[in-house]
Amino acid sequence: MAESDPHVAAILESYFTLSGSMEHINSYHLPNRDEVGGILDHCRELIYPGYVNRTLIRATGTELQEHVREIVEVLRIKLRRQLYRGLHHKAQMERGTAELDCPSCAEKAEGIVEDFFGELVSIRAALADDVEAHYEGDPAATGPDEVIFCYPGLHAITVYRIAHSLHLLGARLIPRMMSSLAHEMVGIDIHPGASIGASFLIDHGTGVVIGETTVIGDRVRLYQGVTLGALSVKERTESGVKRHPTLEDDVVIYAGATILGGATIIGKGAVIGGNSWVTKSVAAGATFSSKPPAK
Numbered sequence: 001m002a003e004s005d006p007h008v009a010a011i012l013e014s015y016f017t018l019s020g021s022m023e024h025i026n027s028y029h030l031p032n033r034d035e036v037g038g039i040l041d042h043c044r045e046l047i048y049p050g051y052v053n054r055t056l057i058r059a060t061g062t063e064l065q066e067h068v069r070e071i072v073e074v075l076r077i078k079l080r081r082q083l084y085r086g087l088h089h090k091a092q093m094e095r096g097t098a099e100l101d102c103p104s105c106a107e108k109a110e111g112i113v114e115d116f117f118g119e120l121v122s123i124r125a126a127l128a129d130d131v132e133a134h135y136e137g138d139p140a141a142t143g144p145d146e147v148i149f150c151y152p153g154l155h156a157i158t159v160y161r162i163a164h165s166l167h168l169l170g171a172r173l174i175p176r177m178m179s180s181l182a183h184e185m186v187g188i189d190i191h192p193g194a195s196i197g198a199s200f201l202i203d204h205g206t207g208v209v210i211g212e213t214t215v216i217g218d219r220v221r222l223y224q225g226v227t228l229g230a231l232s233v234k235e236r237t238e239s240g241v242k243r244h245p246t247l248e249d250d251v252v253i254y255a256g257a258t259i260l261g262g263a264t265i266i267g268k269g270a271v272i273g274g275n276s277w278v279t280k281s282v283a284a285g286a287t288f289s290s291k292p293p294a295k
Contacts, residue, residue: 027098031085035078036177042075043162047124051148076113083166084109086173112169119165126198130157133199137221152186153202163192196220197249204255211244213262220247223255223274231261231279248284258292 015023024030045052046068057067087105092098134147134154141147147154159182163175175192183189187206190196194210197218202208204224210216214228230243242262251266253259254274259266266272267284277292 021093028088028092028100029085030089031082031173031177033177033181035082036174037181039075039079039082040159040162040178040181042071042078043120044158045071046075046120047127047158048148051145072117076117079116080109080113082174083112083171086171086177090173108170112166112171115169116165119169123161123165126161127154127158129199130154130161130201133201133219133221134203137201138203151205152188153205153208155186156182156188156190156202156205156208157196157200160190160192160194160196164194164196167192194244213242214244215246217247217249217251217268219250221252223253225256226253227258227260229258229260245278 015025041052049064049068050057053067057064084102084106087108088102091102091105131144131147131154134151135141135144138147138151141151159178163178166178167175179190179192188202188208190208190210191212191214193212194214194216196210196214196216197220199219200216201221202223203221205222207225208222209227209229211229216228228245228247245259245261245264245266247253247259247266248268248270250269251272252270253266253272254276256275257272257278258276259272259278261279263281264279265281266278267282267286269285270282271287272278272282273287273289275292276288276290278288278290282288
């Protein structure tokens with residue numbers, strides 16, 4: 001018999017002695033991050049046909065129809081499974097149990113999937129406006145194709161619009177996993193609970209953070225390093241309490257600006273200068289610039 005490894009023994013012991021919910025052993029299935037990433041790829045395949053898929057698709061005969069039908073069927077199965085696992089986990093955590101099956105979660109997951117497919121065309125329409133906003137708003141862009149292939153802001157917005165739709169339909173964990181995957185890829189963190197209007201542009205984008213209760217109007221432009229956050233992160237607040245700012249239509253926020261607080265409103269057409277620190281509302285049409293507070 002092989003000699004026992006003390007490091008293995010110590011790790012195993014920690015599984016049963018540390019408090020919290022860091023272990024999920026001998027229980028029901030949890031959502032799978034790789035599968036959620038695959039779901040995003042399938043969604044992007046439907047949203048940007050020909051740009052994401054690696055094979056040539058011809059709109060002749062039934063080829064395109066069969067191609068879309070195949071993706072929809074695969075996506076339906078994968079999304080339903082991951083949504084179920086997310087809903088089931090939340091239900092078990094709330095109940096303090098570890099039941100292997102949950103018919104009500106399965107029914108809810110099925111409903112979310114079908115309602116989500118009903119939203120896909122609207123998501124495509126919104127993203128068409130976002131692509132145009134990036135192309136028109138960045139002189140360096142040579143065309144919409146470059147925006148789709150290369151712009152991290154558009155990738156983050158694409159994932160956000162998918163995740164936001166699922167969030168509104170009642171999913172929670174899977175949309176958060178989607179936003180986390182986008183964050184890992186492009187360095188832009190958009191909570192799926194945020195409300196973002198039409199023709200949204202994130203230029204360059206690295207380090208942008210958009211909090212859960214942020215409200216953003218139409219034709220808003222953000223540059224890299226912008227934070228739309230809460231004034232305090234020390235205490236949890238009740239669900240639904242607005243903690244993050246509101247940006248009205250046509251607002252421009254330059255690089256490195258930090259805007260905090262649920263009562264903070266940036267009025268229509270206002271411009272916030274780079275590296276500004278904003279914790280109070282800014283009037284419509286105004287230009288605001290300030291230095292961050294000294295540490």
